């Protein structure tokens with residue numbers, strides 16, 4: 075699914091720079107469910123954003139589904155993002171003036187589908203996350219867990235090969251976090267490859283593999299016995 079070799083990333087800070095990623099090597103194969111852990115500021119989001127083509131590394135190699143990701147035009151990057159990737163964020167990132175259905179339908183618009191087909195597909199995905207009855211509600215009429223489920227439906231609408239999640243449970247209470255994790259595990263059971271950032275140990279243990287970042291490098295990369303989330307919901 076993806077191979078990363080010797081990836082480096084710095085941010086300019088005034089006259090100097092902050093070297094955040096200092097030679098990351100990481101491979102993820104189809105069907106994995108990986109947690110990226112590390113303390114605040116350790117570069118988790120930076121790495122995920124590079125993997126998600128929202129940001130670019132300074133050096134190193136990145137191959138996603140056989141495609142070398144380097145020096146892409148913004149247009150090409152957008153095409154690959156839409157084709158390969160779905161995103162979930164801590165703060166949901168829904169569009170506030172669009173209802174649940176319209177939010178989920180948005181990636182399908184960029185795929186060039188006709189309106190009717192977009193609506194049908196979006197409704198199918200909303201039903202999958204148990205929110206068919208909420209299709210015409212705006213985000214501010216939904217609970218946090220419901221918003222994240224809309225965001226998951228949106229992330230899945232274009233059938234991405236890889237789902238990227240940056241602290242997907244970070245804004246949710248414990249019970250709702252486990253509900254969302256149960257849902258994400260179910261997607262992985264169905265074959266979706268998932269890469270998620272979290273700083274919570276119990277959430278990471280619900281993945282199948284944990285990668286720990288420290289001082290800009292991967293200091294640990296281990297397979298774990300997946301804790302099932304549904305037993306807590």
Ligand code: ADP
Nearest residue numbers: 085086094112113114115116117118119120121
């Ligand atoms: P994490 O997600 O692990 O908390 P980040 O990847 O967000 O860490 O950030 C890593 C470090 O890089 C932090 O010190 C952060 O302040 C810094 N950083 C992140 N984004 C930028 C940016 N756009 N410009 C400058 N510094 C940044």
Ligand code: MG
Nearest residue numbers: 118119120240
């Ligand atoms: Mg972060």
